[in-house]
Amino acid sequence: MDILTSQQKEQINMKQEYAIGIDIGGTNTVFGVVDHRGDILYRGAVSSRKHAKVENYIDELHAALMPAIEQVGGMEAIKGIGIGAPNGNYYSGTIEYAPNLIWKGVIPLAQMVTDKFGVPAALTNDANAAAVGEMMYGAAKGMKDFIMITLGTGVGSGIVANGRLVYGHDGFAGELGHTTIIPNGRLHPGTNMRGSLETYASATGVATTAREFLEERPKEESLLRNFPEDEIDSRIVYECAMKGDKIAKDVYEFTGKILGLSLANFVMFSSPEAIILFGGMTKAGDLILKPTKKYMEENLLSIFRNKVKLIFSELNEADAAILGASALVWELKG
Amino acid sequence: MDILTSQQKEQINMKQEYAIGIDIGGTNTVFGVVDHRGDILYRGAVSSRKHAKVENYIDELHAALMPAIEQVGGMEAIKGIGIGAPNGNYYSGTIEYAPNLIWKGVIPLAQMVTDKFGVPAALTNDANAAAVGEMMYGAAKGMKDFIMITLGTGVGSGIVANGRLVYGHDGFAGELGHTTIIPNGRLHPGTNMRGSLETYASATGVATTAREFLEERPKEESLLRNFPEDEIDSRIVYECAMKGDKIAKDVYEFTGKILGLSLANFVMFSSPEAIILFGGMTKAGDLILKPTKKYMEENLLSIFRNKVKLIFSELNEADAAILGASALVWELKG
Numbered sequence: 001m002d003i004l005t006s007q008q009k010e011q012i013n014m015k016q017e018y019a020i021g022i023d024i025g026g027t028n029t030v031f032g033v034v035d036h037r038g039d040i041l042y043r044g045a046v047s048s049r050k051h052a053k054v055e056n057y058i059d060e061l062h063a064a065l066m067p068a069i070e071q072v073g074g075m076e077a078i079k080g081i082g083i084g085a086p087n088g089n090y091y092s093g094t095i096e097y098a099p100n101l102i103w104k105g106v107i108p109l110a111q112m113v114t115d116k117f118g119v120p121a122a123l124t125n126d127a128n129a130a131a132v133g134e135m136m137y138g139a140a141k142g143m144k145d146f147i148m149i150t151l152g153t154g155v156g157s158g159i160v161a162n163g164r165l166v167y168g169h170d171g172f173a174g175e176l177g178h179t180t181i182i183p184n185g186r187l188h189p190g191t192n193m194r195g196s197l198e199t200y201a202s203a204t205g206v207a208t209t210a211r212e213f214l215e216e217r218p219k220e221e222s223l224l225r226n227f228p229e230d231e232i233d234s235r236i237v238y239e240c241a242m243k244g245d246k247i248a249k250d251v252y253e254f255t256g257k258i259l260g261l262s263l264a265n266f267v268m269f270s271s272p273e274a275i276i277l278f279g280g281m282t283k284a285g286d287l288i289l290k291p292t293k294k295y296m297e298e299n300l301l302s303i304f305r306n307k308v309k310l311i312f313s314e315l316n317e318a319d320a321a322i323l324g325a326s327a328l329v330w331e332l333k334g
Numbered sequence: 335m336d337i338l339t340s341q342q343k344e345q346i347n348m349k350q351e352y353a354i355g356i357d358i359g360g361t362n363t364v365f366g367v368v369d370h371r372g373d374i375l376y377r378g379a380v381s382s383r384k385h386a387k388v389e390n391y392i393d394e395l396h397a398a399l400m401p402a403i404e405q406v407g408g409m410e411a412i413k414g415i416g417i418g419a420p421n422g423n424y425y426s427g428t429i430e431y432a433p434n435l436i437w438k439g440v441i442p443l444a445q446m447v448t449d450k451f452g453v454p455a456a457l458t459n460d461a462n463a464a465a466v467g468e469m470m471y472g473a474a475k476g477m478k479d480f481i482m483i484t485l486g487t488g489v490g491s492g493i494v495a496n497g498r499l500v501y502g503h504d505g506f507a508g509e510l511g512h513t514t515i516i517p518n519g520r521l522h523p524g525t526n527m528r529g530s531l532e533t534y535a536s537a538t539g540v541a542t543t544a545r546e547f548l549e550e551r552p553k554e555e556s557l558l559r560n561f562p563e564d565e566i567d568s569r570i571v572y573e574c575a576m577k578g579d580k581i582a583k584d585v586y587e588f589t590g591k592i593l594g595l596s597l598a599n600f601v602m603f604s605s606p607e608a609i610i611l612f613g614g615m616t617k618a619g620d621l622i623l624k625p626t627k628k629y630m631e632e633n634l635l636s637i638f639r640n641k642v643k644l645i646f647s648e649l650n651e652a653d654a655a656i657l658g659a660s661a662l663v664w665e666l667k668g
Contacts, residue, residue, distance in 0.1 A: 087637070096637065145503040159603070161500045161507075168495070168605020169479040170641060178635045179599040183516060191635055265513040269493070269603055271502020301512045301525060303421070303430065307504060 016079040018072050020065065021326030022113075023126060023318075024048055024085040026100035029061065030318055033068045033078075034326035038137040040319060042068035054103045058116050065117075080120040081113055082328030084129030084321050091171040093123045099190055122328040126150075126321060128165050128174060130278055130313075131158025133324025139276050139314040146274045147266055148313075149176065151259075151281030151288075155198040161270050177202070181262045201259040203234035203281055209251045210237045222247040238284050252284060256291025263292065264299035267308050274309035278320065282312045350413040352406050354399065355660030356447075357460060357652075358382055358419040360434035363395065364652055367402045367412075368660035372471040374653060376402035388437045392450050399451075414454040415447055416662030418463030418655055423505040427457045433524055456662040460484075460655060462499055462508060464612055464647075465492025467658025473610050473648040480608045481600055482647075483510065485593075485615030485622075489532040495604050511536070515596045535593040537568035537615055543585045544571045556581040572618045586618060590625025597626065598633035601642050608643035612654065616646045 018041070022031040029048045032040040046064050051057040069075060087098040093110025095101065113121040124132075131148035134140040140148070144163040150156040155177030159166040166173045177198035178191060185195025186208065199205050210224055210232050223240040224232060224247055240248035263275055275296075281288060293310050300308075313320060352375070356365040363382045366374040378398050385391040403409060421432040427444025429435065447455040458466075465482035468474040474482070478497040484490040489511030493500040500507045511532035512525060519529025520542065533539050544558055544566050557574040558566060558581055574582035597609055615622060627644050634642075647654060 143503075145507075161495050161502070162498050164496050166495045166604050169477075169607035170605055172637050173479075173495075173603065173605035175602040175635055175638075179602050180595060180633055181517070183595060193633065193635070261514055261517060265599070266603070268509040268513050269507065269600070270500050271504055271507035273503035299514055299527065301509055301527070303506050304509075 016077060018078050019326040019329035020069075020078060020081040021129075021322035021324070021329075022061070022081060022083045023129065023321030023325055024083065024088075024095075024101070025126070026086070029057075030322060031061070031065060032319075032322040032326065033065075033072055034323060036330070038323055038327075040322060042071060043318075043322070044068065049102055052102065054107055054109070054112065057103075058112055062116050075118060078117075078119050080122065080329040080332045081117060082129070082325035083109060083113065083121060083123040084126040084325040085109065085123060086126055087172075088123045088125040088128075089171040090122070090124040090128070090165075090167050093121070095123070120329075120332045122332055124165070124167075124325075124328060125156070125158075125174070127156030128158040128167075129324035129328065130156075130315075130320045131160055131165065131276075131324065132327045133315060133320040133322075134276055134278070134313060135160060136327045137315065137323050138320065139311055140274060143273050145270060146272045146276060147176075147270065148276045148278055149263070150279040151201060151203070151277060152279035153203055155202050156279075159270060160272075166270075176262070176266060179262065179265075181258055181265075197258070197262045201255055201262070201281075206234040206237055206251060206255055206281070207232050209254055210248065213247050213251060213254075217247065220247060224248055234281060234284075238287065241284075241287055249287070252287040253291045256288055256293075257295045259288070260292045260295025260297075261299050263296040263310070264304075267296070267300060267304050271304065272308060274311055276311055276313050278313040278315075279317065350411060352411050353413055353660040353663035354403075354415040355463075355656035355658070355663075356395070356415060356417045357463065357655030357659055358417065358422075358429075358435070359460070360420070363391075364656060365395070365399060366653075366656040366660065367399075367406055368657060370664070372657055372661075374656060376405060377652075377656070378402065383436055386436065388441055388443070388446065391437075392446055396450050409452060412451075412453050414456065414663040414666045415451060416463070416659035417443060417447065417455060417457040418460040418659040419443065419457060420460055422457045422459040422462075424456070424458040424462070424499075424501050425505040427455070429457070454663075454666045456666055458499070458501075458659075458662060459490070459492075459508070461490030462492040462501075463658035463662065464490075464649075464654045465494055465499065465610075465658065466661045467649060467654040467656075468610055468612070468647060469494060470661045471649065471657050472654065473645055474608060477607050479604060480606045480610060481510075481604065482610045482612055483597070484613040485535060485537070485611060486613035487537055489536050490613075493604060494606075500604075510596070510600060513596065513599070515592055515599075531592070531596045535589055535596070535615070540568040540571055540585060540589055540615070541566050543588055544582065547581050547585060547588075551581065554581060558582055568615060568618075572621065575618075575621055583621070586621040587625045590622055590627075591629045593622070594626045594629025594631075595633050597630040597644070598638075601630070601634060601638050605638065606642060608645055610645055610647055612647040612649075613651065 033042045095107040110121040110123040148158040157176035182195035186199040223245040429441040444455040444457040482492040491510035516529035520533040557579040
């Protein structure tokens with residue numbers, strides 16, 4: 001039975017002017033209270049690893065969010081909660097077998113959050129959330145066709161076609177980091193598959209390439225040799241490359257070559273207006289952008305050449321994830 | 335000024351119960367008059383190569399279609415004309431630099447057809463048209479996410495996501511035959527690029543593989559050696575394989591391996607409910623289907639495994655193209 005008049009309901013809807021965005025990473029969970037303009041009013045973080053039981057994690061998240069929620073007028077001012085999480089499934093609202101999270105199996109997180117907070121919750125994978133953030137508030141504003149590639153510890157992606165996220169029939173579309181680019185190439189320890197984009201174009205991949213190059217070119221001097229091999233990471237490679245180190249520069253050239261070849265394939269799939277690169281690896285700037293662009297163009301069919309914008313995200317990493325997750329809320333029914 | 339009453343307009347709209355579907359191939363153009371149920375009432379064909387001037391080609395097409403149009407009640411019974419053509423661009427209605435057609439450059443075909451016939455015309459590429467046909471009348475009926483792969487002389491594709499064809503920002507999305515699957519692999523004489531899916535999984539690719547295998551294994555007997563090398567085509571390879579010939583069977587195994595690897599990549603892009611194979615190569619049946627399925631599954635991330643239907647088209651080739659082109663008409667405004 002409907003006990004509110006439509007006028008009363010409208011007043012309540014008008015009060016619901018905030019969304020909560022939550023980004024669940026392997027280590028930390030960041031969150032924010034966001035308004036319609038995409039301004040993040042309050043921010044906070046909790047550990048993603050502290051509670052073995054997901055119920056206890058949600059309790060802590062709730063406790064951490066309540067002060068901010070009170071500041072904007074209590075739960076009745078919140079339209080809903082959007083969540084970005086690794087292996088998050090938009091259709092089912094579940095996190096499924098996420099290798100980097102401590103909760104195993106299938107976690108009905110959206111439902112659990114709804115039960116705890118008493119507002120609707122929507123969930124998608126973290127890269128999709130970042131793509132939505134970019135579309136609403138960042139470099140992809142107004143675009144109907146673009147691809148977001150996150151270059152971090154791993155390689156993630158969010159694909160927008162005809163103005164909508166491509167979720168696929170099961171909600172898992174957009175695992176471009178796991179597409180094979182070098183058949184029988186580098187082994188991915190997490191998936192046990194060979195030659196995926198992620199094994200080359202992630203921060204981890206850059207460090208692996210550096211170690212391989214040092215081994216293959218034993219007589220060549222390199223600043224990289226000043227570091228113990230197992231301490232070499234993408235930041236060190238970047239710093240050495242900026243100092244002019246040949247091997248370090250070659251690592252980025254090689255990474256860009258493989259990333260560019262992959263991006264060319266993605267362009268021939270969905271012909272996006274732009275590919276937006278996002279995540280820690282983009283700090284390398286032109287070191288990664290220039291070879292990627294060059295090899296992408298070289299591997300495109302002529303009708304696609306010199307058309308696709310290859311750009312960096314305009315949002316800072318933490319904000320994009322929160323904004324993208326919160327943006328899911330505005331699409332929620334009711 | 336509106337000189338018709340809405341009742342009169344409705345009567346006219348009700349009379350527009352037929353669509354014309356035209357499929358322009360490199361050699362022949364086939365066409366049909368189609369009703370709402372997808373029944374093709376009249377069929378015909380003209381040459382695509384006879385007229386150096388596209389205007390003369392359209393004149394002949396018009397003359398060939400008019401008797402069928404008269405049979406269903408004249409032009410006022412025709413809602414519009416849908417056209418599938420190589421390098422057809424849905425947004426602009428143009429055919430752009432189609433290597434297999436005799437008309438060069440950019441041809442504003444949809445506009446020219448509208449001018450000649452006096453009804454709206456829509457145009458898309460031939461593989462997209464086949465995908466629409468499959469979605470409305472074939473194996474993809476009711477599906478919102480699927481990929482159609484045409485395995486003919488070349489390899490084409492049409493991608494449907496969220497229930498809509500993926501055209502991309504410029505109308506050229508879905509060139510999956512030109513994605514690189516073997517970096518530095520086989521040279522494509524048409525594009526001058528190396529290692530594209532089309533160089534392996536097309537009928538041309540199968541013949542090339544057969545010749546390569548015969549050369550690499552000179553001491554091995556094969557029925558294929560009964561044919562002059564330059565006469566070997568995919569039909570001969572198929573027939574030899576069906577007779578148990580080892581090299582011919584290996585050719586299909588190899589083709590399926592590369593096609594399966596590519597399909598796995600496509601699945602990780604858009605997570606389709608089904609991949610529908612279409613075109614001459616599908617006549618090889620299990621010879622191509624079994625290895626393709628096996629290698630597709632092997633190269634999928636576990637969350638995608640044993641979910642995607644890999645099936646053959648349910649439409650015969652000529653019909654799918656006409657039906658798909660005609661189906662564009664029902665989406666036309668007005």
